[in-house]
Amino acid sequence: QQPVQSPQAVILREGEDAVINCSSSKALYSVHWYRQKHGEAPVFLMILLKGGEQKGHEKISASFNEKKQQSSLYLTASQLSYSGTYFCGTGSGGAQKLVFGQGTRLTINP
């Protein structure tokens, strides 16, 4: 079942912070975060695993609440380059495929 992302869209000024949320109705084993700029392929940001392991870019932070089956991506002191659509992808149990959310469109203005 597809995870739900919120908000669907957000507009910020450069330097402001943003939080993007991803919720699932299924028990999660992993959450992936990707960013896609217009007309480009999605690019990996971070993976969070059940049990607390994380793998990703240093400047990105995220959390994974296993009990609530939720993950949040934190973008602090946003830069113009952060603009794009952010997708979470969730993995459940032994399944190795990811189910992606509908995306959150982030616009950073100068």
Added chain:
Amino acid sequence: GAGVSQSPSNKVTEKGKDVELRCDPISGHTALYWYRQSLGQGLEFLIYFQGNSAPDKSGLPSDRFSAERTGGSVSTLTIQRTQQEDSAVYLCASSPQGTSYNEQFFGPGTRLTVL
């Protein structure tokens, strides 16, 4: 090193025709995924290959869609008797292993337009 490549980058076809989309994954990656992205929408899982295991076809929307992966490398997604609702960007991704701990590397996609 070389990333995931896809061809063609754009494909325009007439309703009812068959199309083949190609994906070249990163060398050594055992897992390969196909996704479909309609305009302004998220990533819809289609099919997943992992090594020599039987593919996970659970996301294929109809029996007009099929995919194969030859020699554990190149993959072809075939859509038969295309319909206008098949118009979308088809993205391929590969991963070192097919586990939830491995990031997926996406190709640039093939934009399919069915007239």
